[in-house]
Amino acid sequence: MAAFDEKKDHPRSLTMCGHVGFESLPDQLVDRSIQQGFCFNILCVGETGIGKSTLINTLFNTNFEELESSHFCPCVRLRAQTYELQESNVRLKLTVVNTVGFGDQINKEESYQPIIDYIDDQFEAYLQEELKIKRTLFNYHDSRIHVCLYFIAPTGHSLRTLDLITMKSLDSKVNIIPLIAKADTISKSELQKFKMKLMSELVINGVQIYQFPTDDETTAKINGAMNGHLPFAVVGSMDEIQVGNKMVKARQYPWGIVQVENENHCDFVKLREMLICTNMEDLREQTHARHYELYRRCKLEEMGFADVGPENKPLSLQETYEAKRHEFYGERQRKEEEMKQMFVQRVKEKEAILKEAERELQAKFEHLKRIHQEERMKLEEKRRILEEESIAFSKKKANCDLFQSQSFMAAGSSIKKDKDRKNFNFM
Numbered sequence: 001m002a003a004f005d006e007k008k009d010h011p012r013s014l015t016m017c018g019h020v021g022f023e024s025l026p027d028q029l030v031d032r033s034i035q036q037g038f039c040f041n042i043l044c045v046g047e048t049g050i051g052k053s054t055l056i057n058t059l060f061n062t063n064f065e066e067l068e069s070s071h072f073c074p075c076v077r078l079r080a081q082t083y084e085l086q087e088s089n090v091r092l093k094l095t096v097v098n099t100v101g102f103g104d105q106i107n108k109e110e111s112y113q114p115i116i117d118y119i120d121d122q123f124e125a126y127l128q129e130e131l132k133i134k135r136t137l138f139n140y141h142d143s144r145i146h147v148c149l150y151f152i153a154p155t156g157h158s159l160r161t162l163d164l165i166t167m168k169s170l171d172s173k174v175n176i177i178p179l180i181a182k183a184d185t186i187s188k189s190e191l192q193k194f195k196m197k198l199m200s201e202l203v204i205n206g207v208q209i210y211q212f213p214t215d216d217e218t219t220a221k222i223n224g225a226m227n228g229h230l231p232f233a234v235v236g237s238m239d240e241i242q243v244g245n246k247m248v249k250a251r252q253y254p255w256g257i258v259q260v261e262n263e264n265h266c267d268f269v270k271l272r273e274m275l276i277c278t279n280m281e282d283l284r285e286q287t288h289a290r291h292y293e294l295y296r297r298c299k300l301e302e303m304g305f306a307d308v309g310p311e312n313k314p315l316s317l318q319e320t321y322e323a324k325r326h327e328f329y330g331e332r333q334r335k336e337e338e339m340k341q342m343f344v345q346r347v348k349e350k351e352a353i354l355k356e357a358e359r360e361l362q363a364k365f366e367h368l369k370r371i372h373q374e375e376r377m378k379l380e381e382k383r384r385i386l387e388e389e390s391i392a393f394s395k396k397k398a399n400c401d402l403f404q405s406q407s408f409m410a411a412g413s414s415i416k417k418d419k420d421r422k423n424f425n426f427m
């Protein structure tokens with residue numbers, strides 16, 4: 001087994017006897033990618049009117065017809081618009097996400113939250129697609145944000161708290177390229193100082209901005225040099241103005257012309273070069289390999305998945321699933337047992353309450369019964385007395401009646417005697 005692993009880890013290098021054709025693999029890859037087309041998603045963060053839409057139009061040399069945002073939005077909202085662009089035979093599905101209402105509210109405390117939620121939602125959608133049994137990632141519209149262009153107002157002072165907090169909370173989720181917007185409104189010497197101040201503030205506060213990669217020798221030199229120019233000071237304009245004998249994109253002022261593509265005037269060309277021509281693929285790769293990977297790892301860990309077990313042993317998905325299922329059943333049984341015990345306890349409590357109530361009722365009943373009996377006995381006694389009185393009364397009445405009739409009779413015979421006497425006298 002060890003020998004087999006050794007072979008796998010160190011394959012033997014052989015010399016081929018002739019051409020077989022796999023040297024065309026890079027071309028096949030290019031052809032496939034061209035057929036499929038590319039997608040690139042840009043998030044523009046910055047206050048309303050700072051020049052986000054103008055810069056995107058200028059960058060892609062297209063009028064995207066972005067609606068003008070009002071300054072009276074009650075909260076920050078993210079508006080995504082997708083466009084299909086083509087340059088030669090390369091098709092690009094470009095999504096521009098604008099932060100509508102950013103910095104317009106009096107209370108800006110939670111202004112960054114909708115941005116974080118939006119970025120996470122796109123990661124979540126991708127993760128859900130990846131976790132599906134039947135995945136369609138090859139034609140899935142990847143909406144994950146590849147770059148965040150962060151527009152800083154050209155105040156010449158320092159970073160505003162809102163910018164600092166927002167960048168800090170976004171830096172682990174997206175590649176941030178900070179830009180000094182409307183750089184034509186700040187003088188050359190002030191701009192240099194401002195750039196240095198901003199960079200030192202970002203470093204002091206531990207804000208990780210995107211660094212152009214220096215590991216590829218073809219781009220290392222230019223990328224390394226460009227890292228030293230961050231944050232780029234940009235000017236945007238779709239107006240074409242004649243300078244000499246050619247038309248250039250510029251902003252015209254009473255005192256002169258600011259040429260967008262003139263490197264002495266601003267860093268617009270540097271930005272376009274770095275963002276589109278040199279590092280677009282790296283931004284896409286970093287999004288997938290760094291930011292999405294972090295989101296995915298945290299999410300899967302949250303769901304209970306892990307690569308290694310308690311003793312640092314590798315854990316397969318099946319084992320994790322079994323362990324999770326076991327844990328779930330254990331937890332369910334524990335909950336069931338808990339509920340049963342709670343039920344028995346409740347029944348006992350209820351029974352005790354009912355028994356107590358029954359006991360109280362019984363005592364009340366006994367008490368009432370006793371009172372009732374006492375009342376009855378009293379009544380019986382009263383009745384007996386009444387009956388005796390009634391008998392005595394009846395006796396008295398009978399005696400009285402007898403006496404009355406006797407006296408009446410006696411009175412009757414004496415009246416008759418008187419009458420007879422009167423009649424005798426009269427005669």
Ligand code: GDP
Nearest residue numbers: 047048049050051052053054182183234235236
């Ligand atoms: P958004 O709300 O951030 O998308 O800002 P817009 O792109 O709509 O620009 C708002 C205003 O700023 C418009 O009048 C633009 O012409 C102007 N603007 C845009 N870019 C620049 C710039 O680089 N310099 C100056 N001075 N003005 C600019």
